[in-house]
Each structure stands twice: as structure tokens, then as C-alpha cells.
Amino acid sequence: MIGLYVHVPFCVHKCIYCDFPSYGGVSHYIEDYVQALCREIDGFTGTDQADTVYFGGGTPSLLPTQHIQCILDHLRRKFFILDNAEITVEANPDSMDAVYAAALASIGVNRISLGIQSFSDDMLAFLGRIHSAAAGVKAVRAVQDAGIDNVSIDLMYGLPGQTLEMAAYDMEMLSGLSVTHASIYHLIVEEHTPLFYGVQQKKILLPADESNEAMEGNIHAAMHAMGFQHYEISSYARPGYVSRHNCKYWKYVPYIGFGVSAHSFYEDRRWSNIANIPAYIGRAGRECVIHEVITIDRMRAMEDYCFLALRMRKGIVYSDFARRFSCSIESEFGTILNQLLNRKLLENTYQGCCMTDLGLSYGNYVFSQFLR
């Protein structure tokens, strides 16, 4: 069962931390881009079953619902999308209201991921977000009122000027919203972003490591207290509401991405599309829009499998590894697993192994041990 991803690269305004393929001020391309997307979908060879569709961005909620419907129609014609499929649209609070939410619900969208990021107006202004804290709350309510109960919100911590109290306030606000899912992650200073240059020139001061760790600990405790499961490094869900689409990335399940810069994983290949919007519009459905293809050999497949699986709290299921690669994980990674188990970075589960809390704190170190 594969997953389908659609990338919508448009934003009203690019945030200072964002190094993602999203662009402000190019909304005049939207019409042509949607048509190009439909052409790319039509031209795809393959008729797999899919049980997730994910509109990511950028800001997919900038698309009028008829565009989203059009894309979904083309996907349904090409793939066999299950009736109970999870269909997610990422949205910005400022482009989400009761009317829009109801329209999305009517075309089959059953999950909304809202880019709230923070419930502090100061933090939002700093990040370059165009919505207010109040708008975030309003957007969540609007979606729920439209009958879409599966709502995820994104929150960030480790923001310049953010205090422990502010992070606690975000948790308090979250608890009042009865959302089903939250992605909570640290602000990452990516190169070539305004944030990066600000930090480099010491115009932007990030919180101290200790403060970040404390925030993270508090957030973790608060989410647990509210009944959320920490099922993946940066994701929390109420029982039954894990993001089925995102899990495909970690569970080594194939997915096909459409649109600029979209990533795909199918059989033994990973590929990504070109990033240039006009070029994509010109080529989609007529010629190849693939930017880069990487063939995954057996060795790399096993390595990827392990470090991706460890992002999930459930960890690696040894029988699944054996089924997939026709060899035991011990024969391939026995020494590494033992070392990590001895150092209490991993712990045994009844069907394999998973990260300990310590391991989680040094995730990248643990992951890198699997690369040979």
C-alpha cells in the first residue's frame, strides 16, 4: 500500500527559518501549476493501491478547493485510493476558515495539519509568520466545526527569546484545543536562510542548550500527561491518530511524490523532482521532471531501513527486517546493536529493539552508527 504526496510550493510570505521549496509572490503560477500537477499524475506509469494522500508545502491551503479536488480526481483515476484513506492537507491558520474547511471536508479531506508554530504573537512575528496566536486557535476550531476531527498542529520550540513559561503556555493552549496530533520540533538554523545570517552576525541569539533541553523535557511531560503518545521523534498522537502518511517514510513503505521538489521512494529507487516552478510547468506530462535518481543497493537499503525505523519509538522489528532482506539483522548489524544496547542507547523490545530516552537525545549519533 503506497502513499501519495503532492507538493504545493506557494506561500504568501517566506518565513525566516524556511529553506524549503516554497516561494512567496508567485501565486500567478497557481493555475498553471495545478494543471501541470495533473499532467504529471496522468503520465505516471503504475496503478498501485494507496491509502494516504498528503498535500504538503509551502501552503496547500492557498489553493482553492476546486484545485485540490481536481488533483484528487486525477490521483483517483491513476491509483486505487482506498475509501478509508487518510487525506491530509497542510494549512496556514490565516488561510483556514469555516467555509474553506467545510469545502475541504466535502471533497473527502479528512485530516488537516495546521502550521500554528507558536501561541505567542511575539514569536510568530519573529518567525515571519503572517498569522496571530488568536488566528491559530480560530483555525483549529473552524476545522473541527466543519466536521474534520483529525487535526494536527505544528509547534516549534527553542526560538530566540522564548522562555520556559512561553513554551508551557503553548502546551496549555494545545490542551484546550482537543487536537489529535502534534508535530513538535526545535527551530533548526538552516544555511542560506535569513535566520542563519542573523545568528551568524549575532543579531539573533538562540536560547542556551540547557534552556532548550528543559523546554523539550517539559513539552514531553506535558504531552504525556495529556494522553499523547510519542510515536516518532518529533510527533505525538492520541491513540488511533498517528499520521499514517508520515509513518510510511519511517517504515520503508513506498511513496510517490508529485510537484516541484517532491520526493519519491519506489522499489529500489529514490528520486526527486526539479525545483524550478516554470520549468516544471513547461515539462510536466511532456518530458521528464525528475532531478535526481538514486538507486538503493542492498547494503544501503538495510542501513536506511534501520535508522529510519529507529525514528519510531517502536523501533526495529527483527522479523520484518528478516522478511524484507532475507537475512537476520544480527548477521548484518550484530556488533553495532550490541554496542548500542550496552551503552544504553538502545533497549530490547519483545520483537526487536528501540531507542532509549538517552538514545533519543543522541539520535543522530545512533543513526550514524548504522552507516558503514
Place this chain on the structure above:
Amino acid sequence: MATKYIRNFSIIAHIDHGKSTLADRLLERTGTVSQREMEDQLLDTMDLERERGITIKAQSARLMYTAHDGQQYTLNLIDTPGHVDFNYEVSRSLAACEGALLIVDATQGVEAQTLANVYLALEHDLEIIPIINKIDLPSADPERVRKEIEDVIGLDASEAILVSAKTGVGIDDVLEAIVRRVPAPEDAPDRPLRALIFDSHFDAYKGAIANIRIMEGSIKPGERICMMASGKEFEVIETGVFLPQMHAVPLLECGSVGYLAASMKNVRDCRVGDTVTKSSAPATEPLAGYRKAVPMVYCGLYPVENNEYDNLRDALEKLHLNDAALLFEPETSTALGFGFRCGFLGLLHMDVVRERLEREYDLTLITTAPSVIYHVYCTDGAMIPVDNPSLMPDMTKIDRIEEPFVKTTIIVPKDMVGTVMEISQNRRGQYLTMDYLDESRVSLIYDLPLCEILYDYFDTLKSATRGYASLDYELNGYQASPMVKMDILINGEIVDALSIIVYRDFAARRGRALVEKLRSLIPRQLFQIPIQAAVGNKIIARENVAALRKDVLAKCYGGDISRKRKLLEKQKEGKKRMKQFGNVEIPQEAFMAVLQVDDT
């Protein structure tokens, strides 16, 4: 050919005073080497020598020169190594000559090595011809330098030759002076053979080659010879002269300089300073002055990759063929695994060997901090020479420790005397004498522990005097000192390769500086790592390497797994040049850190 037409001479100078350039001009002017073949510093054959501007291996050349008197003379130039590490080689080269050209830089005057080399030359009764070089430079002051040579060295400099080796001015005068002033060798063709080995090198086809000066008698291929110090016998396969490349001749006569090949397997068969004689008619006495080369400085050399151990051994054996002074024997360190303890003549020698191993044999090495040899007298009366701190006997079993001292001559401008005294006294120097060379410069003599010179004396001196100080030293016996062994504990365990022997009163200060330095070199790991310095059971300094910063929760957008993987690969790459020690990864630089700490 009668000895009266032979002149044997060498060139002595302080570093950078133009020795190699003058040698080049002499070769060129006598047509020994054509302009076409000429490259700068011809006699420095190793890349390392040319790069560093120093001579490591002595080289010789035969120059044929027709003098103004119409006679053709054979001038044998013996180039000498230009560094204090190779003083013994220098003294043997000088013993093979009757005269020496003393080069003094017209802009700088007499320096410490000038003095040291002049004294060596005078010991061998050489005729010294002062040459004032670099007179083409605007700042040249030949008259001041001439006076300095007279006042400081006590040589008659009225006939000093003014030269610019760079432009060629004065070269003819030098050649004439060699013919006129350097005495011809003593003519003793009928006495039993005595030939001085002043250098040796290894030739892949002919085996070890001895560079020799025939003092008495003569030698030709087919004769059986005996090395008088080692007692080893060989049959001479080839005799020849240096043009400067090797050129076979049927006979080496009395007074001449050349080489002999005798199927010798390595250079230890023909040690520098040994006397060659004939087995059939041996000389009764060897020539004076033979001494076995004794290493002064020791360090451990370890391959970074354990599987390179065999390659390192092969490389050391190859270098050893050509370098009688290099000693090595296997040693094991709990921290570094299998490696070798190596002995060198001095720091430069050590540096050169290490660099050649890495460059010519493509090895990646960890070098431990250099150590001198301590004489450790145990309570049971036994004396144990200790060249590796980790092998120091238990302190309770030690009666006393003696360390090597060197008599150190430092020449500096007089306004820097205070600085030099302070630096020397801070490093336990004992003041011996001070002399004014002229109105502006002073020669200071200190008795200094060799280990302090290895540590940072030279660098500190050079930087504190902005490079004006020149330095020379010679071994001056052993003295008892309150030395202690200082261990470094990383994560609670002693890392044997980091132990050092240090003067007791310096231990606390140096311990603090060293752990501080190590803290900055050892990368953060998953847990906090204490770094401690300890003398016996007493911890004298401590620093912590903070635990690695925890990862932040990062989102992985849109299934871009390749990007995530690239980041992980980059993170892993940074760990390659680390040595795993227990749970801690220690980078290569840490093992040399002891030399880089600034504790003053």
C-alpha cells in the same frame, strides 16, 4: 697525483648565511656542474632539505680548478650538515679536511652556530678562511662584521674575502685562497691504510657506501678491508669520487676524498667516524675521535590505523639502512596499540624522520611527546635508563633521577639579555657566563636541562627575541633533579601515551595547562569526560569535556531521506582520525598536546 695538488675543505656557517649558495657557485665556476644542470642548492638532494633550507646529509664534490699559477688542483668540498642535531657528523667532516671556509653574513654577523662550528674547526687544527657573504645587500656592513670576527672569534680577518654568493662576486678569490691558504694533505702513501669514514649512505644497487678521506696509504677494488671499531671485514667492490654524483676510479690515493662500496648490507657496517684499514696490513691505531651516534631524544611512533603496523616497520627499516643514528624498537601502548619507540639525535632529526615516513611511505602516524633519557637510580642501587615515561619505575623504588643537561650558547642583541635570562631561569637554566661580542651583542651561556629545550625553550626564545636570538647547545652530562612522572587520566583511566616526566615544581602548572589543552582537543562525547593530571595518586588538575549537546527534535519533511542520510554521513566522517580509548575517542593531536601548551 701528488698530494701537493690536493686541497680538502669544508664550509661552515650559521644557518641561512649562504653555505649552500656558495657551494653552488664553486661547483659552477670550476665547471664541475654545467649551468644547464645547475639547480639551486645542488648538494641538498632531499626535497626536505631544499624546502627547509637546511642540509641534513653531508655531501661531497670534487672540483678541478686551474689556479693562477697554471697548475691544476683537485679541490674536495665536503658539505656539512647545518644543525646542532648533527654536530658529530660535522666534526667528522671537519676531521677529513685541512681547511674550512667560514661564512659570515655581512648583514648579521657572528651567530651562535658560527661560533660552535669555528670551535669545532679549531679543534681539528683547520686553516680557517673567513668569508663575508651577502655584500650585495643594502644593509651589508662588512667592516663591522670583519671587526666582529676578529674580536669575537679571534681570527685574523684582514684577509677576509668579500663575497656575494648570489651574484658571484669574489668567487675567484675564494678559489685562489683555498689553493694558497689551505695546506695540502700529508703525503704518506706507504703507511698502512687509514681512511676516515665521514659519512655514509645506502645505495639500492651497491649497498652501504662509505664516504671516506684517505689519511694514509691508498685503496683499490679487490682489497680486503677492516672497520677498526666494529672489526667487520669486507672486500672492496668499487672505489670512486664525487662529481658530485658517484664516479668510479681505479684507485683512491693518499689525501684524496671519495667513496668505497664493499657489499655492506647497511650503514651500520660503516659507521661515521670509524677507520678503514686493510686486513692484510692493518694500521696499529685507528684515527682518533670515533664515537657511536647516541640518540638524545625518544618518542613513540604509532600508526593511526593498526593494520599499518607492518608498513611502518618496513618503512623504519628502510630509513634505518641510511641512517645509523635512528634507533627503533617495538613497543606497545594500551592507548595506541602496537608501535615503535624511536631514538633520534635531536628534535630536527625526529621531525625529519617523521615527515619522511609520512611523505615517502604514505603513513599516517601518531607521535607521542618527545622525551630525553633519564637515569633512574633505584633504591637497590641499579640504574635504569628511562626513555618512555610510562616505563618509569614506581616512585617508592626510586632513590634519585638524573637528567641530561646541555651547555647552551645564546647570542642576542644586548637589550634582550634580560628577556633571555628570564626565559632561561624560568626553565631551570643555570647561568654560566656572559660576554659582550661587541657594543651591541652579547653571548650568554647557560646550563639547561635538555627536556626544557625540547619542551618550549627554543620557540619561546625565538618569539620573545623576535627571531634575533641564535642558539647552540652541546651535551653537558647528567645532574640529579626532582623529577616526577605525571599521568593523564581520561574518564578515570590512565592513558599511558600521555604520561610525561616533569620537574616537580612545574608539575601543577604544566598539569593544569595540559588538561586545559586536552579539554579543547577532545571532542564532546555522549557523556561528560573528566580529564585529570595526577602525580602518583594525587590529582593535581582537572577539567571536564562537557557531554555532547543533545540532538534537537528535527522534523523530516516530505520524505527527503537522502538529505537526512547525507547529514549522518557527514557526522560520521568527522570521526575517522580518532583513536578509540575505552568509551572515549581521542584525536591524534592530543598526543602532541604536551608540546603545545602555554603555561607561562
